[in-house]
Amino acid sequence: MSNVTRHALRVYAALTELRGNDRDVLDALIPFFEPILTLLNGKVFDPHVFAAGVRKLYRWRFTGDVAEAFIPRLEKKGILQRQASARGGTIWGVRYERAIEEPSSDILKVFDRIIDEFEKFPPRVTDLLTYRRSRDELQDILIRFLVSMDSSGEGAYMPELGGLEPGGDARELVAHLPEGGRPLDPSDRYMCARFVRHLMRNKPEFTPHLARLASIALLTDVVEDFIKPTYVEQNVDLTIALDAPIALDFLGCSGTAFQDDIETIVKALKRVGVKFIVFPISCAEMQRNLRSMLSLPPEQRRGYTHNALIKREVSLDYVQAVANSPERALENAGITVRPISLESFPHAHRFFTADQYEDFFNSITWGNLIAAREHDAICAALIMRLRETQHSSDIFKCRYVMVTRNSTFVRHARSYCLQSRMINEVQEGPIMFQRELATLAWLRTGLGVEDAIPRGHLITVCDRVLQVRPEVRSAVAAQLAKITPQRLEQLNLLMQDSRSVQKLADQTLNDEKVVTAENVEHLLDVMREATAEELKEHHEAELEAQRLAAREASAAAESEISLLNERLQALELEKRAAEGRITRQLETVVQTFNRRAKLYEQVAIGFLLLLGIAGLVNFFTHALDGNMLWTWVPIAMGLIGAIRLAYAILEKPMPGLKTLLGKLANSYLKGEAERLGLDFAMIEQRVRLSGSRLAITAPPDTTNG
Template sequence: PTTMPPTGVSYTTGWDTSYTIKLSDNVLPDGSDKTVEDELHSIATQFKKFAEGLSPLTTIPRNVEEFEDMLVEWLLYVEAFSEKNIEFTEIVKSDAAGKLRKVIDVPKTTSLRDEENFLCARFVKHAIEDDQGTADVLARIAAIGLLTEVVQDFVKPVTSVDKTNLVVYLDAPVAMELLGVSGKLAKENTAPIVDELIRIGASVRIFGQSIEEIKNSLGAVLSNSRPTGPTAQALARNEVLREYVANVSRNPVPMLEAMGIKATYRTRGQTPSEHQFFTNEDWQGLYSKIRYTDNPSAREHDTDITAFVVRQRRGRTNPDIFKSQVVALTRNGLFAQIVRRASCEMGGLSDEMVPPVIHRRVLATAMWLRTGMGAGDLNIPKRMLLASCEHVLAIRPGVVEAVKRLTDALGDEEKSRQLDLLISQDRSAQALMDKTLGASNVVTDENLSLLWQEMLHPHLEDERQKGVEAVNKEKAERKMQLDKAKENLEAIQKQREHETASLEAKLETMQREDQGVVGALCTDVENSLRRTRTVRISTGLVLGLVFSIPLLVEATPVVRGASFLIGWLLAYLTATGGKLVGISTDEKRALKALHSMAERRNMVGKLDQFKVRWEKTAFVITARSKLPSYDRDDLLSLSIKDE
């Protein structure tokens, strides 16, 4: 790959093949003007600021250059182990309780202290999760270590691999990662490797002994009040359900088979024809060398699966990992180292040959380079970094025991119960580890209260945040209610306007109809009044004719007297402005006639809707004005109930 390392490195293998790793002009692959040195210095500055923010109890470097050296060394050697040499020594060391006990001292592959390893892992995990640019640079640096191991060790990235008949047995911790009980990141690191193995034709299996180890390990976590390890951390982070862990602890086989992992059951006495390739003496010798654990069951398990793999090989070895027939895959670097060295001593395995037990890091790198498994990106290094960080950052039993010992010494049972609860919470456990950097010897009576405050702080912050969220939620609910009330008001107003418009249209139609009816009524009255007027005129003409006849013919004195009186009467009426019989109709009489006819026809209500006036010989109809309260909104009262 040409996108990984920030410096030029050359290697020559035993096959006289030279590999050169370099980045042209010492610039970053993204085309920016920054040099690698500038970028590393910038990241180291971030690292220093991050470390100071944690404010651990232990001493940390003071200048940026120290942080830079520390980070680069950690990235190059994270999860790295020398497959060719290892020297164990037995020393006497005090535990968290102050008791002296014999422990195995394993040589380190780096010069970094445990606290520095923790600090690096803490920063790298933070950077990968929060800063993509920094994550890419860190992954490229880590890739140098990956490629260096591949070139220097037995796996030579010479040819690509499309098919293989390799049989891979998963160690119990690797299978637990695949099952997801060790956490999300661990599964994301292991699952692609297993999937790629199956894709290229490899058979992935697990021994019955590993099945039992999974059951025992998960059972111990579930029964422990202060569990530690990957599964305990995954439970604390709510990455896995306790019910699921319990289900796996009862029988993980169906779940593994669903993933394409077959269970194989063998015993040490099985298949005697294979015993010559790994004798009982070889078994005893390897068992005696596995001293990194005091648990005899774990030592027996590791020895058994090694014996089964060697026997299945029947003495056949190969320098190509994908042609090695059978291997066991582990995440325990010490286990892989011991088996390699024991194989060289007991079976004459040469340095170029693939040992029966290989580290997951080695297989993942070989697949990354040779099977096309994301060779064009940095997902493999990133996943390995995150998984390694999670492993390094796992809560240390020694730190928990140190805090427990000092807490129990206070004689407060409630405090001890609180400690159990806090340790089971991921954020509290992480706060404890951040403050101590995983070192139990920094826990003292003087800083115990400070450690308690640090563990309680996430919960106090959670409560404060919950309070803020509750207030915000209440405000949001009230706002929703207010908005809903406004919407209801607007809807009612719109409905009212719609109904008003509809009602007005109906009223207008009815008014037009009623106006037509009243108009017809007025016409009838006008006709009646016109007939009356005609009768009056006719009567006047008759009277005029009658009283004009005596003037034309010989009349008696009586007739002349009557005519004289009538003449003076008419003269008087004319002089006084009076009249004997009127021929015109006044408004009062016309309206009285109109109301009289309306009563006879039961139309008074309709008539009252209009203003009717009399204009000499005809009625004039006009609509009445709207009520004064027509536009008053206060006549409509609404009540909004709180929901």
């Protein structure tokens, strides 16, 4: 394990311990200084020698003034000891015995698992090139990529410090340090970016660890200009103007990752009172950039918005709407368009005069379009005029600043303001770099923001590295034009598909020198296969969606059937319960009537017996002779006999007590049905008259009906 890797993992551990408390986050970086402190052990501490060692090891913009600012931290840790005091200042001695301190086992286990994945990864990316690195080399390049957010030398300040290198014995001392901080090889940068994005998409459990390592890169930004505060702010008076490309990022025109990154930063800073604006001149540049891209044939389009379009992360209609009215899109997104121009606020012109504007405009050497150079010059002038005289080493106390992705613009604007004596060496320039804004949001709004800002910034750095370079496409087109020009149209079509574009970058590791006449047709074939694979995956996804829908419909039907069965069973139970209840009610009704019918029969028989006994007694005693009531008894009996004779002659059944009981039973059942709330027709089916008695029949079988 290299020293850089070991130190980075120890810084990772220190940052983990710092979360949730108020300790100075820069203390976490001290492990990086161990090689220099080891060389200085037993010697007098010279800030300029110390700074030269840091520059040689890490290529940080580290000066003697920055080194002096670390003295209290080093003294607190017992590394520096006061030896003497003089008019020129305190003389410090270095007492540092290097003890090789390995990172904790937990961190090493996680990092080893990440490197295990990295060792298996390169063959998945390219079969055209042989990318072989030892395990130690993979560890080193991944750490260097993460802790520097390596993106092609952003913020290369080293030429400004060339005159600060020590001489004599000090130079000889620094010479013992290994040369570090060299930029990663482009193929290593690409492979690291591709691997990091692969892990974050497919193995999200590693994302917090990658983001924590990436946060070290944000800390080194603070080290490079140590006078910047790192304490947390609550309420600030700062307005940040967004440059046109960053405003397009915020609107989502550059893709999801870029939008998420800047939105996270903006939200964090808004919580402490920061306001965000866009100048009208930047709206004009947004409109010009989008219309310029949209006016080209699809195969000739380039840039972040084009990549977002072919990835389908943004719609063409939305991009056209933003191009038609950037002001409306920004207002809808919550960003104010500040109506201001070079003619506004004449009283503030003295803070950046018209002559200074012309001079600054003429000094701009980047950009091919005059309109783009005018935009940058106007924005710098407006920021300085809006600030008036409120300059500070703390960006939160400068009132106005502009954020951009153009590091050259940042350096040149600050250099011009220094040369013109508008600001001094410790004060912030009018333009700041986007990564510096991320650092500001991360440190000054509190580490409680977790890893969202470092994670978002890491994703955007990876996506920038992974953008296919126009030179690669041009190299493929040039080789095809020589061999099979008829396939150029096929290349143009494939370049409009995100999967094939990514495959081209993967196969070449984004290096146009890899493209040759021998492999160009292979490159075109793998691009076509990538598109076909995408179509196949899309078709399979549709089929899977259909299968899933069918499974869901089947499951829903089965669930419905199960529910209906349950309801049917419940109804069956209710039916049985109702049948049982009705049967019990009918049994009660039948038993009651049968008791009454028996009573009626017994009364009738008893009455006839009584009449017979009375007649027999009267035959012997003549006791009832002359009784009016008794006189009618024979008459009634004769009448009944005559009626029975008539019915017999007519051969008709003679109504009797049974018939009377039947009518009584029918009337009784109707009354009971009404009283119990039962259907009389059902009672007629269930109850029959047998002789002079009621009987219950079995309920009808409805299971087959």
